[in-house]
Structures are given as structure tokens and as C-alpha cells.
Amino acid sequence: MKEKDNVGILDTAVRSILSCILLALAVEGLYSNTTSLILAALGVVLWISSSTGVCLLYKMLGVDTYHKA
Secondary structure, three states: OOOOOOOOOOHHHHHHHHHHHHHHHHHHHHOOOHHHHHHHHHHHHHHHHHHHHHHHHHHHOOOOOOOOO
């Protein structure tokens, strides 16, 4: 992949599953509007990072699960 990728395969799978769960919980309406918005925002962020292979938090912390030595 590209040099800028920093999210590994296992990490991508976990993020994808968590994003699906969080988005489903947000849409179901089991929680208040504020909680649903927070769940949806977290789900979208996880989905974007798993789709692109780039995690901004990992970049700030210097973590790289894609290019393991």
C-alpha cells in the first residue's frame, strides 16, 4: 500500500466491526439523542480510519501497526 498507511489488517478488521456496532446502536434509538450522536460520530471516525488505512491518533502517538519490523 502507500507509505502513509499506519493501520494493520487486524486493526482494520476490529475497527470495521466496532464501527458497524456503534452505527447500529446509534440508529436503533435505544439511547438519548446526544448519546446516539456520539456513537454515530465514533462509528464514522472508525469507519473512515479503517477504510483509508490511516489513523490520525496513531500518527500523533507514533504508532504503526501496518509496517511491523
